[in-house]
């Protein structure tokens with residue numbers, strides 16, 4: 001018999017950028033949080049402030065290996081998210097997505113836990129449909145340098161839906177579009193962190209290609225709100241569901257905005273565009289709006305301002 005009626009929640013990848021914000025949010029909601037991470041791209045610094053909380057527990061573990069714990073809900077976030085990180089050990093990236101999903105689904109099957117998968121807009125690849133709706137099947141290279149991430153995440157989605165059909169698991173699949181905020185890794189090569197750190201250090205701001213490619217940027221707090229709503233949604237809501245900010249910017253516009261906000265003397269310089277870099281990306285979030293009554297609330301300037309404050313402290317430290 002259970003003595004406590006606190007919800008026991010497992011967050012894999014909990015020491016990463018999104019995971020650490022999610023752990024924090026779940027603790028404020030009175031959950032008992034187990035954070036599992038192998039520190040491949042996350043850090044103890046991201047969760048150091050939570051370690052004194054008696055309802056928070058940290059386990060160093062690689063999700064490609066089985067894990068036996070008793071939980072009520074699982075948020076499966078473990079996987080490096082930035083191209084620099086996931087391309088460093090591409091075989092491990094696929095293993096994390098695929099073997100990690102199998103193990104977490106096996107855990108959910110045994111315990112009866114609800115399980116949410118952090119999928120990605122990368123399942124759409126370099127999309128030929130714009131903006132992307134959930135019923136678009138994508139345009140993905142199977143052999144390129146991004147494939148380990150894209151195909152790993154696609155296979156994980158397949159596994160989620162097969163466990164749902166075959167074993168009646170309660171699944172929730174969220175396709176996350178570019179998200180930014182405090183605790184992004186300063187060296188992970190993602191565009192928002194790169195531009196802010198470059199501007200703060202007075203270094204050149206590196207635009208890849210001509211900067212005409214687009215992305216839409218969601219502030220982390222908005223995304224975490226979406227995760228929590230998705231987990232609480234009725235059983236028939238399985239996703240996949242897009243989550244991101246539909247306001248689209250070119251990369252050049254982002255560079256100019258960051259430079260204006262940080263100030264300083266940095267120059268915008270053009271660098272070669274990486275292979276398979278998507279030209280356009282913008283979520284259609286109609287489904288999230290109608291099913292979860294969810295939409296991003298934080299405008300880019302407000303979110304950038306909080307992120308710049310975080311990196312300013314980090315760069316000065």
Ligand code: NAD
Nearest residue numbers: 013015016017018038039040041042062063078079081179
């Ligand atoms: P992140 O790299 O900061 O966090 C990922 C975490 O997973 C890290 O703490 C890392 O150490 C951990 N991890 C990696 N491999 C692991 C393994 N085998 N076992 C245990 N832990 C492991 O990235 P993030 O931005 O916080 O992304 C979190 C999740 O959201 C990822 O699954 C990512 O694919 C997805 N996502 C993020 C974005 C975004 O814009 N941030 C967009 C789409 C999808």
Ligand code: UDP
Nearest residue numbers: 065066067068069102103104106107109110
């Ligand atoms: N698994 C796990 N924790 C559990 C239950 C299962 O890590 O609490 C792993 C287990 O190692 C297995 C995988 O999840 O490899 C898939 O489990 P499932 O029951 O679907 O498959 P099976 O064990 O029948 O191969």
Ligand code: UDP
Nearest residue numbers: 178189190191192194206207208213251277
């Ligand atoms: N990018 C850039 N300069 C940088 C880092 C990234 O111009 O210093 C571009 C990159 O080529 C891509 C976009 O910004 O077109 C977003 O890159 P990021 O790695 O953040 O995310 P993703 O490509 O996964 O959307």
